[in-house]
Amino acid sequence: MPRLIFFCGHAGTGKTSLAHRLIGPLMQATGEPFCLLDKDTLYGRYSAAAMGAITGDPNDRDSPAYLDNLRDPEYQGLLDTARENLMLGISVIVIGPLSRETRAHQLADPQWLHLPAGTQTQIVWVHLPEDEAHARIIRRGNPNDAYKLAHWEAYRTRRFMPDPAEYPELIFFDNLAPDDDAVNSLLRRLAS
Template sequence: MPRLIFFCGHAGTGKTTLAHKLIGPLMQATGEPFCLLDKDTLYGRYSAAAMRAITGDPNDRDSPAYLDNLRDPEYEGLLDTARENLMLGISVIVVGPLSREIRAHQLTDPSWLRVPEGTQTHVVWVHLPESEAQARIVRRGNPNDAYKLAHWDAYRTRRFLPEPAEYPELIYFDNVAPQEADVNRLLAALAA
């Protein structure tokens, strides 16, 4: 059966970079085809057009207008696309914060996910301390982060670190300065 692997975490933690690093080795280790679904890639242009129409700011990805109008439909579409690939027997890597879904323990609930029976699901929580994540966001210079940076005090209230005892379904990955051995351990866990 196919695999569904989520790379989740707050902005600037390196979710996409880590997923890109692991997709090739995962295909080699498992002998399975994978597709990578990054929320920003799938919905970035659409969201820019929609937010231009709603707020006049095509780069807004964090205001109440975005969160109220686009956030949930983007994630629903992301999961619909993942589901369709899984039904075709293609394993899927999904990249996105998905923090609300993490808090509700939904990403390992097959009935909530509506994935084919037997789908092997893993959720990787990619973590960085807030100060390092903020510094990385500043360094990457993505215009989509402007609202978040300008309203950091409001954004930071949504940041959280899931406690392992409360979220045993998560695979935690500290992305401050991972060594090759750390990445290899993660690969082994996901390919098992």
């Protein structure tokens, strides 16, 4: 039975670093191969070319032009690629904010995802306080964050912290300063 594990959360929370840290131990613990699908890796070059043509800014990943024209097709392609691997019996880790989909509980809906029967789905919500996420985004110096940083007040209105009582499908992971015990606990939960 293949697994689909989402690492979701807002920009700067460390989703990718956490997934990279866990994929090897997860394969070892489960004895299963995993495919890692990071939205930025899959669509980064394409989005740069498209946004360069649309707005003249290849690093734009947060303007209304991006959100209206590329965001949803990128996510649809990401999920299509995940689904194709799952149909082949390969477990998948998906990395991306997926905040709209999380808010709407869509990632916990196998019918919305069109998953093969028997797919085990887990959703890790990686989170940090806003000020720390903002500081990490500044420190990483990724040009794709420039629009977001320049329009932080608008971006922050889209940030939300799901209430665990309303989102029981989520595995919450505080990535502020996780120790080995916290990471190993998450690994055990994902491998079960």
